[in-house]
Amino acid sequence: MRGKAITAMIVIILILTCLPFAPFMQVVDGVAFSSNLPVDNSTTYGNQAFPRIVTDSEGNISVVWAEGTTHFDHIFYARSENSGHDFMVKVRVDDATESSGYRSFPSIAINETGSIFVVWEDTRNDDVPSIFFSKSDDGGRSFSTNIQISTPGSYAIEPDIAIANNTIFVVWSQNVTIGSANYTKIFLTRSLDWGMTFETPRRIDDTATGESLLNAPRIDASERKLIVVWQDARNDPLYDIYGAISNDSGITFSADVKISDGPNYVKQTSPDVCFLPNGNPVVVWEDYRTGTSVIRISVSDDGGNTFSYSRIVSDGGVSVDPCVDSDNGGNLSVVYKLQTLTTNEIKYAISRNGGMTFSPSIRVDDATTSSKRQNPDIAIGEGGAPLIVFEDKRTTPQRIMFTKMINTPPLCTIDQPLSGSVVQGSIVMSGHASDPDGNETLVAVQVRVRSVDFKAETEWINASGLTEWSLDFNTTIFFNGEYVIEARAFDGDSYSEFASVNISIENPVELFPDLVVTPSNISFSPDIFEAGDLVRIVVTVRNIGNSNATNIEVKAFRGISQIGSPETVDFLPVNSSSNVSFVWQALQGSHTIRILVDPDDKIKELNESNNFASVEITVPSSSFFMPDFVIASENINLSSNKIKDGDEVIITATIRNVGTEDAINVLVTFAIDGSPMTQQKFISYLPINDTANASVTWIATKGTHTITAIVDPSNLITELNETNNNATISVTVQSIDEFPSWIIFIPVILIFVCVITIIYIMRWRRPK
Structure with a gap:
């Protein structure tokens, strides 16, 4: 009974562990999403809104949002280091006091080293919205002291941030006084030292003194290129979508480009932008030209100078709040809110042909109540999987939910040979493969042959082609018998189930060597x-x-x-x-x-x-393998430090071979004051990177002498370097009867002391 209970507990734990990634809805065009997961797992939390999501090079997921009770008091950050299976405890980003206004509209970016940068709208200074900045260099476990990067006293809102070319770019909309009225324009600042300092903010739109509103800016950057898009009322009060391109890391910008293509006095708002891998930008927005809001997309094929006629992404209903991102293969993912009278749904669509067409939209939230969801954001994670966050009101207070696309394994078939075939000679195996997530994600089709009789199998062999594959098969290198041909497809993440056919190889028996x-x-x-x-x-x-x-x-x-x-x-x-x-x-x-x-x-x-x-x-050349003998003055040692005339002194020289070949019969000679000694020593064997000693005896004579040790004096052994074969030291030898010169002063000193003593005694004995 106890064993059954333990087994049941294990099963339950496994189910709960896998639950966050279990598909919860229909599969459309091979796309499915995981069950929704709260980013903040705490039991007490305030209203959470305005989520933004980003991933780093290690696949870690970072989410920021605004949260509060009566209003949005603070900016919070949470991190997942296991592909979104769960999130770590949230960390507060802002350092404002509890009663100092509100904070909202955060945006986040991460550089190649994993440093995290967050900007947001903040009214801590006299209730005037300003743009604040903070960074984390420890994976989001703590954040730096906040700094204001917009001009003090200016009305600055709706920031967005991007990173490229070792530069941080931040844009926002800010009030500009024209006449007696205020109008919002687009401002940008840069940091060239990872947020330590920021440049003075400057306008990048070219509306000059036009009395128009420009707001909701979004930015993306790729290498030295960046694009900023915004909604713009210069032509009519219902807004168009405009943008500007910089090709020099934000130093200069192009003239503003109108991106939306709807007629005047048609509302076109809420843009978002991303770069394709080829450097061309893509822009999405809300468009009301049909009377109902839909999501439209426009793609540039010349780096952002012009844009194509827009196409509809959404597929029915009132669609708003679009966000777009691209994976490394150029597949475009768009997420948006579908709005109804009783509920809002978060929808997702994908284009696998650069925005020409889109899949039917799929719902990514798994709410079963008539609550509402809004403000989605999207990022591309590991393996090109879209990651989505959004506000969700299925609970009170509302909270930020997370979901990710789940990979659908590819499919593979074998068309030839047919199962049950009898084959001989050389044949061509062929078949088809496909991926519900999109055939461009296919990486390889592999085939192997397994012997039924010999219980052996070949390695997996890559076939030619993907959606239609083939592989030449020479049956003559196999023994006759029963075999199974197996094929599988791989999409970079998962293998398909094996396709298999049974064949018989029956070649005429030929007796030949191989x-x-x-x-x-x-x-x-x-x-x-x-x-x-x-x-x-x-x-x-x-x-x-x-x-x-x-x-x-x-x-x-x-x-x-x-x-x-x-x-x-x-x-x-x-x-x-x-x-x-x-x-x-x-x-x-x-x-x-x-x-x-x-x-x-x-x-x-x-x-x-x-x-x-x-x-x-x-x-290698013949000169590569040679010995190289080295000796230095510190390698010459004497048997005594105090040497007198006539002493027998042992002189020892230590020789090292630093070359690339061992050496034999290495001659070492010695010289005193330049005169060779009659004694010579041979080192019979000196391996590379090893040392050996050579010693001779010298009868010391009075005076200062030089002692020289010479290795291979006649250069009989060819070396890599012939200039490091000798070394010299100096030594002083004293006479055996030599005594210090100061000794001669001792008698004089004694006589002087005696005279002084006698004088003193005579004076002392004199009668007084």
Whole structure:
């Protein structure tokens, strides 16, 4: 009973563990999303809104949002380090006091090293909205002191942030006084030192003194290029979508470009933008030209100078709040809110052809109540999977929910040969593969052959083609019998289920040898050699056929130059091997050594394609392998530090070989004051990176002398460096009866002391 209870608990835990990634809805065009997950798992929280999401190079997911009770008091951050399975405890980003206004509209970006940068709208200063900034260098566990980056006292709202070319870009809309009225314009600032300082904000739109409203800016950046888009009322009060391009990291901007293509006095608002991998920008927005809001998209094919006629992304209903992002393959993902009288749904659509067409929209929220959802944001995660966050009112207070696309495994079929076929000779295996997530995500189709009789199988072999694949199959290299052909497709994330067919191989029984040579069958003796050395190239030839072979010719080549004469293997039985060798005088440089077995195809074989092998070798120059003897003054030592005339002194020199070859019979000589000593010493063997001592005896004589040790004085041994073979020290030898000069002053001092003493005594004894 207890065992059953434990088993049941394990099952429940596994179910709960997998639940966040279980698809909860229909699959449309091969797309499905995971169950919604609260980003903030705390039990107490305020109203949460305005979520933004981004991923880093390690696949970590970062989300920011505004949260509060009576209004949005603070900006919070949460992080997932397990692909969105769950999120860490939220961290507060702002450092405003509890009663200092509101904070909202956060935006987030992450650089290549994982530093996190957040901007938001903040009214802590006299209730005037300003743009504030904070950063985290520890993975979002703490954030820096907030700094204001908009001009103090200005009315600045709706910031957005992007990073490229080691530069932080922040845009927002800000009041500009024209006459007696205020109008919002588009401002930008940059940081070139990762948020330590920011440049003075400047306008980037070109409406000059026009009395118009420009707001809701969005920015994206790629290398030195950035694009800013916004909703613009310069033509009519219902807004168009405009943008500006910079090709020099925001130093200068192009003239404003009108992106939306609806007629005047038609509302076109809420833009978002992203770059495709080819550097062309894509813009989405809400469009009311049909009387009902739909999501439209426009793509530039010239870097943002002009934009295509827009196309509809959404597929019915009132659609608002669009966001767009692109994966590395150029697939465009758009998320938006579908609005009804009783509920709002978060919808997703994907284009796999650069925005020309879109899939039917799929619902990504899994709410079952008539509550509302809004303000979605999207980022592309690991493997190109879209990640989505949104506000959700299914609970009170509302909270931020997260979902991610779930990969659908590809499909694979084998069309030829048919199951049950009897095959022989060379045939072509073929079939089809597809991926419900889009065929452009297919990476490979692989095939293997499994023997039923011998319980063995080949490695997986890549076929040619993807959606229509094929692979040549030479059945003659297999024994006759029953086999299973298996095929699978791979989409970069998951393999398909195996497709399989059963076949019988029935080739006419032929008795032929099969001669084989591979790179591993080619060796050299010695295995280390240099230019000029005579090297023996040893080749092992094997017979893996079903008949013995005789008179097998083998040739060796260096590139296209033949090495020596052909060698012959007189007799090679089945399943045996034999060695032949070629003598070659090595040449300096890089070479391809090629071996041909039966080069003229005089012997009929089961397989003629395995008679060739080659290896690449590099031969160093003859000067590469040499010893190099080194001695320095600190390597000369004496048996005593205090030497007197006539002492017997042992002089020891320590020699090191720092070269690339061992040395033998190394002569070491010594000289006193330049005169060679009669004693000489030989070091019989000195390996590389090792030392040896040579010692001689010297009868010291009075005076200062130089002692020199010389290695290989006649340069009989060629070295890498001949200039480091001698060293000299200086030594002073004292006379045996020599005494210090100060001793002669002792008698004088004694006489002086005696005289003083006598005078003192005589004065003391004088009568008073």
